[in-house]
Amino acid sequence: MYKICLPKILMYICLMYTSELIKGTLKTIILNLLKERGKMYGYEITQTVKEMTNGKIQITEGALYPTLHSLEKKGDIGFEKEYIGKRVRKYYTLTDQGQKTAQVKVNEFADFIETMKYLLDIDSKTSNA
Amino acid sequence: MYKICLPKILMYICLMYTSELIKGTLKTIILNLLKERGKMYGYEITQTVKEMTNGKIQITEGALYPTLHSLEKKGDIGFEKEYIGKRVRKYYTLTDQGQKTAQVKVNEFADFIETMKYLLDIDSKTSNA
DNA sequence: TTTTATACCTAAGAAACTTATGTATAAAAT
């Protein structure tokens, strides 16, 4: 769909990753952001991730909100409603359990990266060989 | 299920990754292996990945075979049957198209890794902080 | 001779998304 990828000098440019890759990392991303920023609301999370990744990772609301509800149900996050005029925001924060979950998930992903780099022989060859 | 993870000195040890993470990388793994090794049969792929990752990534046959069939249908790989006694092996090889797909997928994943490292602030903090 | 390893396969179900849709307020543009 939005998979318009262009080659460039020494860098692989892709407007957006295939959803396959992002699949499975959403919880990790959310938990880590909450860990680093204290409290955030849903829409803010989508915008922050989009900005930080130059649009390469765009979290859809259809993916975000069910995930937030799921994390809350499992006790990793909690929220407080805040009104900006008449418009509501649900500010989420990590619970103690969520702090641990965040650390575990990030560590696991970091380990996964190293394994995949070895398996795919990344770093020992240039991107545009 | 097999998510028994233990802390260790400066290293995060996990017997096997949650399936969430591996999800989406299977095609990339298969195509890259075929690129590096020329030809391989299904069972050999599962064993090779298991060995190379010390059991951290274990491709199930229920995931592998449908993926191989899908890649073949899309024209990325082809196969030749080979008989070892009465037992059959399907040796898969990359097509020209598959060579390109492999390169694109690995590059995309390498880029994804860099983005995620930035997003999750990996490398700038130790695993067991 | 039974178990394990090798080697292929499919089908039902689960998980985690996308796409589409809905509601409503506030700001910006025409």
Added chain:
DNA sequence: ATTTTATACATAAGTTTCTTAGGTATAAAA
């Protein structure tokens, strides 16, 4: 003034990609 865009929440149907569970068969090891 009115239309569009941005903000902010949400759900539901459908798709993809896996897991789990089953099936078939040969060869080697216990």
